Amino acid sequence: MNFSFDVIWHNLPYMLAAARWTLLISLGGMAISLVWGVFVCAARISSGAVLSRLAALYISFFRGVPLLVQLLLFYYMLPYVGLDLPAIAAAILAVGLCSAAYSAEILRGALQTIPRGQTEAADALGIPTFSLWRRILIPQAIRIGLPSLVNELILLVKVSSLASVVGIGELTRISQNITGETYRPLEIYVAAAVIYFLINLVISLLGRLAEKRLQVA
Amino acid sequence: MEFDLFLRYGPALLTGFGVTILCWLVGSFGGLVLGFVLACLYRYGPAPLRWVIYAYVEVIRGTPFMIQLFILYYGGPHFGLLLSPIQAGILSFIVYGSPYFSEIFRSGFNAVPHGQVEAARCVGLSEGRILRRIILPQMLVPITAPLTNFFIILTKETAILSVVTVPELLYETQTMAAETFTFVEPFLVLSLFYWLMVIGTSWVGAKAEARVTRHLRKA
Numbered sequence: 001m002n003f004s005f006d007v008i009w010h011n012l013p014y015m016l017a018a019a020r021w022t023l024l025i026s027l028g029g030m031a032i033s034l035v036w037g038v039f040v041c042a043a044r045i046s047s048g049a050v051l052s053r054l055a056a057l058y059i060s061f062f063r064g065v066p067l068l069v070q071l072l073l074f075y076y077m078l079p080y081v082g083l084d085l086p087a088i089a090a091a092i093l094a095v096g097l098c099s100a101a102y103s104a105e106i107l108r109g110a111l112q113t114i115p116r117g118q119t120e121a122a123d124a125l126g127i128p129t130f131s132l133w134r135r136i137l138i139p140q141a142i143r144i145g146l147p148s149l150v151n152e153l154i155l156l157v158k159v160s161s162l163a164s165v166v167g168i169g170e171l172t173r174i175s176q177n178i179t180g181e182t183y184r185p186l187e188i189y190v191a192a193a194v195i196y197f198l199i200n201l202v203i204s205l206l207g208r209l210a211e212k213r214l215q216v217a
Numbered sequence: 218m219e220f221d222l223f224l225r226y227g228p229a230l231l232t233g234f235g236v237t238i239l240c241w242l243v244g245s246f247g248g249l250v251l252g253f254v255l256a257c258l259y260r261y262g263p264a265p266l267r268w269v270i271y272a273y274v275e276v277i278r279g280t281p282f283m284i285q286l287f288i289l290y291y292g293g294p295h296f297g298l299l300l301s302p303i304q305a306g307i308l309s310f311i312v313y314g315s316p317y318f319s320e321i322f323r324s325g326f327n328a329v330p331h332g333q334v335e336a337a338r339c340v341g342l343s344e345g346r347i348l349r350r351i352i353l354p355q356m357l358v359p360i361t362a363p364l365t366n367f368f369i370i371l372t373k374e375t376a377i378l379s380v381v382t383v384p385e386l387l388y389e390t391q392t393m394a395a396e397t398f399t400f401v402e403p404f405l406v407l408s409l410f411y412w413l414m415v416i417g418t419s420w421v422g423a424k425a426e427a428r429v430t431r432h433l434r435k436a
Contacts, residue, residue, distance in 0.1 A: 066373035158281035186292030
């Protein structure tokens, strides 16, 4: 076995450029996941039976079908209904909508640990529902659910590698291309693994910082 | 919708489903066993071994499954590891799953109060007996749900094996889609197959949970 660092060194600029797409998919996915996740969670625990059922169905579908399949569905099936999205938009949407199902469940779990008395007290004080969510429930839910949310974000970065199958030139795809040119799969994929690992290391460090900041003294 | 397509492609899809189940069962039970061994070594082993396991867990959890699969399947021959797609798939499944399982087991170990272990040592139980009779029955209660959860996650990771040409369910579906120029029908059926797997797994998980919490309800 001969491990050649030259191959990695020569191709590193291309891989780092591709890592930007990985970051774009992950960050876009995260944004959709967190915002849409709050709405799905709110629908899931709302008192409206139909709304709650719909949210449960949403969560069940997006958690029950492999993301790779969801990506292919978004990419190949949306044109059937007349919605021809570019690959990158389809990927971000698929990743975000799927992750939102998980975020919604994480937030639901976190909300359940907030004592009901707080909601009742807010009702008694005449605080409107929107403020109740914005000022009381969501800040606490995020603090409690933060470790799981960071976990989910790390998963998102890794899941963005699946976007390679719909032809987006992100890190995994470009690594495949470089491998095709150089016939050095070991070096290239190990380098890709290191890049992914570093991205995730940064996220988990940021998560730990955020946990510290949000900690109640 | 053209459902007569399924008459032609049904056998291929069912074979693919079989391969998916095979890779999933062998891979995830292998990962479960390896994860338990890792968790035990982490708990009872010397410090250097603990660092090695810690690094293993962090690295495997920090890199995408697809990349691990590529390193094993395409990079393997560089150091003399020639694997068939299915072998590479199952092996990478074991490698990928084991750190997650070991973390679940570790949290289970931590859930058993340390005083009980000390008390058992005082009355002269051997370490093996403490593990089997005191720690395991109690730790299974909090970890059965996360274990089921991870088995479900793994059912869906099997789809990734299709990129190294393991002839599993997604691979067969993509073949069918490419040959017949239909996308809606094959992928809807595919989703149904995975959904069935997930429902089955959660059913087994619920049974297992009822079994391990038996002693709690009897009291």
